[in-house]
Every structure is written in structure tokens, then in C-alpha cells.
Amino acid sequence: QFPRECTSADVLRSARCCPSPFGRANDPCGASLGRGQCVPVQADTRAHGPQYPHVGQDDRERWPLRFFTSACRCTGNFYGYNCGRCKHGFTGANCDTPVPVVRRNVMSLNPTERRAFINALDQAKRTIHPDLVIATRRYEEIFGNITIFENITIYNFFVWSHYYSDMLGDPTFALPYWNFGIGGNQCDICTDDLMGARSSFDENAISSNSIFSQWRVVCESVDDYDTLGTICNSTESSPIRRNPAGNVDRPMVQKLPEPQDIEACLQLITFDTPPFYSTSTDSFRNTIEGYSSPDGTYDPVVRSLHNLAHLFLNGTGGQTHLSPNDPIFVLLHTYTDAIFDEWLRRHPESQNYPLENAPIGHNRNYNMVPFWPPITNAEMFVPAPENLGYSYEATWPARPITLTEIITIAVIVALVIVAIIFVATTCAMRSRAHNSESRQHLLGEQYQRYDDHDAHSSKSQSVV
Numbered sequence: 050q051f052p053r054e055c056t057s058a059d060v061l062r063s064a065r066c067c068p069s070p071f072g073r074a075n076d077p078c079g080a081s082l083g084r085g086q087c088v089p090v091q092a093d094t095r096a097h098g099p100q101y102p103h104v105g106q107d108d109r110e111r112w113p114l115r116f117f118t119s120a121c122r123c124t125g126n127f128y129g130y131n132c133g134r135c136k137h138g139f140t141g142a143n144c145d146t147p148v149p150v151v152r153r154n155v156m157s158l159n160p161t162e163r164r165a166f167i168n169a170l171d172q173a174k175r176t177i178h179p180d181l182v183i184a185t186r187r188y189e190e191i192f193g194n195i196t197i198f199e200n201i202t203i204y205n206f207f208v209w210s211h212y213y214s215d216m217l218g219d220p221t222f223a224l225p226y227w228n229f230g231i232g233g234n235q236c237d238i239c240t241d242d243l244m245g246a247r248s249s250f251d252e253n254a255i256s257s258n259s260i261f262s263q264w265r266v267v268c269e270s271v272d273d274y275d276t277l278g279t280i281c282n283s284t285e286s287s288p289i290r291r292n293p294a295g296n297v298d299r300p301m302v303q304k305l306p307e308p309q310d311i312e313a314c315l316q317l318i319t320f321d322t323p324p325f326y327s328t329s330t331d332s333f334r335n336t337i338e339g340y341s342s343p344d345g346t347y348d349p350v351v352r353s354l355h356n357l358a359h360l361f362l363n364g365t366g367g368q369t370h371l372s373p374n375d376p377i378f379v380l381l382h383t384y385t386d387a388i389f390d391e392w393l394r395r396h397p398e399s400q401n402y403p404l405e406n407a408p409i410g411h412n413r414n415y416n417m418v419p420f421w422p423p424i425t426n427a428e429m430f431v432p433a434p435e436n437l438g439y440s441y442e443a444t445w446p447a448r449p450i451t452l453t454e455i456i457t458i459a460v461i462v463a464l465v466i467v468a469i470i471f472v473a474t475t476c477a478m479r480s481r482a483h484n485s486e487s488r489q490h491l492l493g494e495q496y497q498r499y500d501d502h503d504a505h506s507s508k509s510q511s512v513v
């Protein structure tokens with residue numbers, strides 16, 4: 050996707066996408082207000098790995114260099130293609146006021162909140178994106194031709210969620226999540242007050258009582274890319290298909306991930322391992338993605354966690370080129386993101402994931418996200434975010450205590466006991482010596498017994 054302001058012939062020719070946030074002349078990226086600077090884009094220039102067979106053919110390579118060589122780098126918490134917005138989680142004129150945001154389990158929304166959420170999704174499906182457009186042709190055809198950029202609705206747009214809270218007019222709103230780690234073959238959010246129940250007439254369709262039965266999908270014609278050279282455009286075609294747990298040919302995807310699968314993947318220590326691909330083993334990234342068993346072991350036949358949740362939906366939501374059309378996609382990924390967030394909290398030592406070691410696709414230029422997820426399977430992972438003050442409505446299952454922690458606790462307890470014994474012994478010896486010195490005195494009138502204290506309440510009496 051591209052900022053609409055950067056798709057004129059002049060701007061494309063200049064290869065410089067640095068608009069002013071407030072329409073001021075000669076003020077790229079709001080530089081006069083200290084919001085940002087127009088800088089050369091730095092993309093990873095290393096060769097692709099052997100697992101990538103499309104070298105030179107895809108406009109997303111070294112994104113966005115094929116289109117723009119300069120773009121805005123925003124200062125502090127300013128954000129967006131023109132630095133006109135605040136980073137998510139901040140508000141105010143200087144974008145320095147944190148907004149407390151709570152991630153909520155979608156099942157815990159009350160009826161009013163459910164209606165508001167579903168209506169907002171539907172509004173997003175119908176509203177043209179205010180800032181961004183999509184390219185429907187490849188670069189060679191785009192250059193100098195402004196007609197092949199198209200408007201698209203906010204929902205139909207990959208980063209629509211960024212704009213979502215402003216739609217609601219509530220900066221504290223966080224997208225709720227679907228806890229898909231509940232096992233079993235029931236889609237608990239597939240009810241008409243949430244994501245739509247199953248139609249009574251067609252097991253692959255959504256009930257007509259749900260607004261989502263009226264939604265039509267985009268990007269269905271995946272073959273056109275090969276035959277016509279066109280990229281997905283904004284044309285809507287057929288209804289959403291969904292038949293949770295109904296894939297009779299693939300029993301493995303008839304059940305949702307188990308709670309212990311989530312816990313197992315949270316225990317993996319390393320963010321990613323070579324070859325940084327869907328074949329990686331002991332990789333948190335590949336495990337949460339679902340190409341490994343939940344314990345991290347790569348197995349080509351396994352589908353778990355995020356992938357399993359997709360495949361469980363068995364329809365639009367289970368096909369990579371179509372899945373975002375089913376609004377469950379949003380809730381599935383907010384949960385995947387929450388697991389990632391929890392992993393970051395549990396493994397602070399693993400957070401310095403060096404970008405120089407990152408595979409292609411993990412890039413810093415998230416002011417301009419590729420118009421489709423990167424080709425690697427790193428669908429949603431960006432460098433570790435700053436702590437934006439997110440919290441959870443629900444707590445995660447308690448983490449089992451490790452052997453190292455048990456040993457550490459035992460050593461500390463032993464040391465404390467030794468210290469107590471030492472102090473007690475020392476006190477007893479001193480007290481014995483002291484008692485023999487003052488025995489006469491203790492037996493005299495001035496000795497205050499505790500019951501005396503209550504009776505007389507006289508602090509002036511000497512207490513020995």
C-alpha cells in the first residue's frame with residue numbers, strides 16, 4: 050500500500066515519499082515541528098537465501114526501494130508515513146501521553162460492547178481508507194501511470210487496525226483477541242453476536258443473522274497474478290466461506306490447539322533459528338507460526354498454534370491469499386500477537402534480536418508496510434516493540450517453576466535459616482550474660498510485665 054499523496058506521477062518520479070503532515074509547503078515529515086526527517090531508506094541488501102525462488106521478480110523485495118528511495122523517519126513517538134500521527138499507545142500534541150490499553154478476550158465483551166465491535170468492523174469494511182491506496186499492477190507498469198492505484202476500504206486493507214481505534218473515538222480501545230488455545234472442535238466465537246454462526250442451510254456459509262454473511266471477499270483471483278500480471282484489486286466477489294472443524298480429509302485440523310500448546314511454545318528461549326524459515330526448529334517464531342510442534346520440533350506434517358487456528362476455520366480463513374477476508378483473522382492475530390507479547394515479557398534476555406542477523410522481511414521500514422505480508426513466513430513479527438503500556442484482561446496460565454529456580458530458592462531459604470540461627474544464638478548468649486548482671490533488678494518493682502502494661506499503660510516505667 051502507498052500513501053495516496055505519494056502516488057502522483059511527480060512524486061513517483063522523484064522516488065521521495067515525504068509528505069507534510071499538515072499540508073505545509075516545504076515541510077517534509079513535519080520537520081519544522083521536530084516530528085521527523087526525510088531520509089534515505091535503508092533496506093537489507095544481503096542476498097536472499099536459497100529458499101527464496103523469486104529473486105528479482107517481486108516488488109516487495111527490499112521494500113520500498115523499488116518505488117521510493119527516501120521516506121519519513123519519525124522522531125520519538127510520532128508515527129505514520131508523514132509523522133502526522135502518534136505511535137499506537139500514545140496521544141497528545143507531542144504524542145507523549147501514554148494511553149493505558151487492555152487486551153480483552155472477545156468472549157468477555159458484554160452485549161453492548163459486542164455490538165460496538167461488530168459494527169466497527171462492518172464500518173471498516175465499508176469506509177474508503179482516508180490516507181492509503183493500493184497498487185494493482187507491478188512496478189514496470191506503474192511508473193508514470195497514476196491510474197493503476199486504487200482506493201480500498203479500511204478493512205480490506207492490511208493495516209486497517211492501526212486506524213481502528215480512531216474510528217471508535219476511543220484511544221484506549223484495544224482490539225480484543227480470540228483465545229484459540231481451547232482445544233476441542235467448537236468455534237466458541239462463531240455466534241451471531243460475534244463472528245457469525247454457521248448457516249442452517251449451508252454448512253460452509255455464515256448465518257444470515259450475522260452482518261458478516263453480507264461481506265464479500267477481495268483478492269479471490271489469485272491466478273490472475275500469473276495469467277494477467279495483475280495484483281489483487283479492490284473488487285469484491287463471493288461470500289466468506291467457513292466450516293470450522295469440518296475438514297474431513299484432514300483430521301489433524303479438526304481440533305483447536307490445546308492450552309498446554311501455548312504454554313509449551315512460550316517456554317522456547319530462542320526467537321528464531323537458521324534457516325529462519327518454515328523449517329526452523331527450536332524457534333519461537335516458527336512454533337507460534339505453527340510449522341513446528343508446540344515444543345519447537347520441526348515436523349513437516351505438523352500444523353499447530355497460529356496455522357492450526359487458520360486451518361481449523363476451513364474456508365476463506367484457511368487460505369493464505371484470502372484469510373484476512375474472514376474477520377476472525379483479526380482476532381486470531383491479536384491473540385498470536387498477545388502470545389508474542391507474553392513471550393517478550395518472559396524472555397527479556399532474548400529481546401535483543403539483532404537486525405543484522407534478521408532474515409529479509411524483518412525490516413525497519415514499518416512506516417510503509419508492504420501491500421501484502423512479506424513473502425517469508427514472518428507474517429507479523431517486527432522488532433521487539435517498546436513497552437506501550439498494554440495489559441491483559443486475563444492472566445496467562447502460571448508458568449511451571451524450573452529446576453534452576455527451585456535450586457535458587459532452596460539456597461536462599463537455607464541461607465536465611467542459617468542467618469536466623471546465628472542471630473538467635475548470639476542474642477541468647479548476650480541475654481544470658483545480661484540476665485546474670487541484672488537479675489536483682491529484674492525481680493524488683495520496676496520490672497514491667499505485659500499485663501501491667503495494659504493495666505497502667507505507663508510508658509514512663511522502665512522496661513528492661
Ligand SMILES: O=C(O)c1cc2cc(O)c(O)cc2[nH]1
Binds near residue numbers: 352356368373
Ligand atoms: O497450511 C497452513 O499451514 C496454513 C494455512 C494458512 C492460512 C493463512 O492465512 C495463514 O496466515 C497461514 C496459514 N498456514
